[in-house]
Amino acid sequence: MFDMLKIRINQGSQAIKDVRKAVIPLPFRGFPVISPQECKGDNKACNACLEGCPTNAIHINQETRKLSIDIGKCVFCGDCVRNCKENKIAFSNFHKIAATNPNTLVLEAGMTPEDFYSNAIKARDQIKKIFGRSLKLRQVSAAGCNGCEMELNACSNVNFDMQRFGIEFVASPRHADGIVITGPISQNMSFAVEDTFNAVPQPRIVILVGSCAISGGVFASSPALNREFLEKYPVDLYIPGCPTHPLTFINGVLDFLGQ
Amino acid sequence: MSAIQTRNNRVVSREDIPLLPIDQFCAFLTDQSNHGKRPVMFFGLPFEDRTTDEVIVYSIMAHDESSSLSITSCLMKRGESYPSLTQQFPAFHIFERELFEQFGITPALHPWLKPVRFDYRRLDESSNIINYPFFHMEGEELHEVAVGPVHAGIIEPGHFRFMCHGERVHHLEIQLGYQHRGVESLFEFNGKKGRRQIPIQLAESIAGDSVIAHASACAQAIESLSHCDIPLRAAAIRGIALELERIGIHIGDLGAIANDIAYLTGNAVFGATRTLVINTSLAICGSRFGRGWIRFGGVPFDIDESLRSRIRATLEKVEHDVVLMGETMFSSPNVLTRLEKTGILEHQKAKDIGMVGMAARASGVQLDVRSDHSYGIYKNFPIYKITLESGDVFARAYIRYIEIRKSIAFIYELLDNLPQGNTMKPIEMSLAPNSMTISMVEGWRGETVHALITDKEGNIARYKIKDPSFHNWFGLALAVRENGVSDFPLVNKSFNLSYCGNDL
Ligand code: SF4
Numbered sequence: 237m238f239d240m241l242k243i244r245i246n247q248g249s250q251a252i253k254d255v256r257k258a259v260i261p262l263p264f265r266g267f268p269v270i271s272p273q274e275c276k277g278d279n280k281a282c283n284a285c286l287e288g289c290p291t292n293a294i295h296i297n298q299e300t301r302k303l304s305i306d307i308g309k310c311v312f313c314g315d316c317v318r319n320c321k322e323n324k325i326a327f328s329n330f331h332k333i334a335a336t337n338p339n340t341l342v343l344e345a346g347m348t349p350e351d352f353y354s355n356a357i358k359a360r361d362q363i364k365k366i367f368g369r370s371l372k373l374r375q376v377s378a379a380g381c382n383g384c385e386m387e388l389n390a391c392s393n394v395n396f397d398m399q400r401f402g403i404e405f406v407a408s409p410r411h412a413d414g415i416v417i418t419g420p421i422s423q424n425m426s427f428a429v430e431d432t433f434n435a436v437p438q439p440r441i442v443i444l445v446g447s448c449a450i451s452g453g454v455f456a457s458s459p460a461l462n463r464e465f466l467e468k469y470p471v472d473l474y475i476p477g478c479p480t481h482p483l484t485f486i487n488g489v490l491d492f493l494g495q
Numbered sequence: 496m497s498a499i500q501t502r503n504n505r506v507v508s509r510e511d512i513p514l515l516p517i518d519q520f521c522a523f524l525t526d527q528s529n530h531g532k533r534p535v536m537f538f539g540l541p542f543e544d545r546t547t548d549e550v551i552v553y554s555i556m557a558h559d560e561s562s563s564l565s566i567t568s569c570l571m572k573r574g575e576s577y578p579s580l581t582q583q584f585p586a587f588h589i590f591e592r593e594l595f596e597q598f599g600i601t602p603a604l605h606p607w608l609k610p611v612r613f614d615y616r617r618l619d620e621s622s623n624i625i626n627y628p629f630f631h632m633e634g635e636e637l638h639e640v641a642v643g644p645v646h647a648g649i650i651e652p653g654h655f656r657f658m659c660h661g662e663r664v665h666h667l668e669i670q671l672g673y674q675h676r677g678v679e680s681l682f683e684f685n686g687k688k689g690r691r692q693i694p695i696q697l698a699e700s701i702a703g704d705s706v707i708a709h710a711s712a713c714a715q716a717i718e719s720l721s722h723c724d725i726p727l728r729a730a731a732i733r734g735i736a737l738e739l740e741r742i743g744i745h746i747g748d749l750g751a752i753a754n755d756i757a758y759l760t761g762n763a764v765f766g767a768t769r770t771l772v773i774n775t776s777l778a779i780c781g782s783r784f785g786r787g788w789i790r791f792g793g794v795p796f797d798i799d800e801s802l803r804s805r806i807r808a809t810l811e812k813v814e815h816d817v818v819l820m821g822e823t824m825f826s827s828p829n830v831l832t833r834l835e836k837t838g839i840l841e842h843q844k845a846k847d848i849g850m851v852g853m854a855a856r857a858s859g860v861q862l863d864v865r866s867d868h869s870y871g872i873y874k875n876f877p878i879y880k881i882t883l884e885s886g887d888v889f890a891r892a893y894i895r896y897i898e899i900r901k902s903i904a905f906i907y908e909l910l911d912n913l914p915q916g917n918t919m920k921p922i923e924m925s926l927a928p929n930s931m932t933i934s935m936v937e938g939w940r941g942e943t944v945h946a947l948i949t950d951k952e953g954n955i956a957r958y959k960i961k962d963p964s965f966h967n968w969f970g971l972a973l974a975v976r977e978n979g980v981s982d983f984p985l986v987n988k989s990f991n992l993s994y995c996g997n998d999l
Contacts, residue, residue: 239823240760243760243823247816263781263796264781265781287692313699314781375649376645377650380995382702383706385651393770394763395766405649422673422674424623425644428673448700455677457684458677478786479703479784
């Protein structure tokens, strides 16, 4: 009894007070800032960043010789930063990197986190009206590495305490307003993803979490995947990361709900 | 000579590996197993360009007392059959199933010849995840409970089929494969293209809770094959990374176990303490799970003076909180009645089926790669094996509690004696041609092995991965027998096995 009291007093309150304003300290790799200058090299771009990138996330425009990075593919490994001799790429700790349109995830040279954030999420009035005060989600894990799953679990722990916003993961798809998919979706799991989605009553939403779900990530070229589900059904929200940080997830969903 | 002797992280030429006829191959493995050796790897390599039916089957047996590994091989054909080793030595059961699934090589009289993961390159395509051949049990008071692949929480997919008599589990069958995404073949394709480096990010994504274990195994294998000795300081920091991973996951698991027995204070406190640990990893390398921390040639993130004192201060708080909570939890009668004698895996069974790692040590099996097949910084700073005897949920929980404190002490020691020098050594990515290397690491879950074979040009011909879960899932199935079906979540949590590590 006294031990318990001692433990509780020792712990105090662990919750992050303002999840909307919380900052993840560097060296966390969030939004990558790309230099607006063109790549010099000898007579063309040197391609060192491209060649070392495990997911083909980097693109060099051969005319303007400027870089862009698709953060739907990027796994935030940071290798390109070290591979570039001219320091063209630097990861900031800005973590609010969710978007409603996948094209927004392609970051152009010179783009700032503010440029990105100001139009990444288009909150729809209808979504706000229906789900704004309570959103129940069913998570489906489909062939990732369990990293995003651990972070999604962390969203409900004493630190992040996502339930305070009325957002919750539920056990049955019948009780859910949508599904959250993690992982690149294997052939072996594809039917279960679709079955789960179809068990969710309408109206319903689809959220993709992590590079694997958004683009296949490091597994994109594997013949063991089956991503037809994503061609069949519209996706409402893309939340990048590898794995997606709990603050990225919670803020992404809150912005999507217009809160 | 029937085999070539080698050690963890050594390179052998493929020409030196004996190629035995089937009967001699089986006789050799039988003899080895009778003399206290155990299979670490057993897998096939399609012959040359995959155009013939021939498969070279490699076997790697470990003699843990002398830190030696013996490699031998045998030429078999797809569709061929040989007398199963599992009958006598159950530790081979999962390897033989895998070989059967991938190449159609039949271990005759194998008692449990079922699919492992429905590999996309499997020989028999009519066998798929929808028609897994479950065992059935019939009788008036018997019933089956089917769960998965989608479970109630945020968990990886897998299917569990319980055959119960009332509340009691007679038998549990575990069907996996949903997480299969072809990891091994991605390494092999990438290695072949030549242009690209071998993606260590892929190794980091074999099991997201064992990033450091798998990335270290991958890095060590590549470094051995390209004759690169990493700086001692880098080896020390890799040791810190691996132990930090162990501490973080173990604390999280204690929280999860507490949650499953409705001991909510334990869940809250361990949960919050785990956050401190993984945020320490973030403070060093930018990722809560250690992504980006291990690279070929060393570690790109050094630990400077200010970081060193921050890590130390955080770990002191972690230690304090874990001990305060742990002492209370493990002396509470309410907790103990739920943990003790639940989900027992007896010593002999654990040993026979080839259990590894923390779960094996909780059943008194003396295995720990860090001391048996020492590598990296563990050669300079030895680790002593810890075992418990009871093999129940309590043992698997309590051994974590001990290991957390041991690992914290180990990190203190490394921080106080951090070798000077660089943390990265430039590495020329040209792998020794026609060679093989075995890289073993003791992750928090257990023995993590990457075996690499290169071809004549020094490309990767085979990248074989073994996550400890590959052995240990069967241990879970045995441990729940004769327990109440409602105890399954607790027993499952006490093993905390990886689906993606098994499915690859
Ligand atoms: S950080 Fe992203 S863009 Fe850069 S190399 Fe890694 S995956 Fe590619």
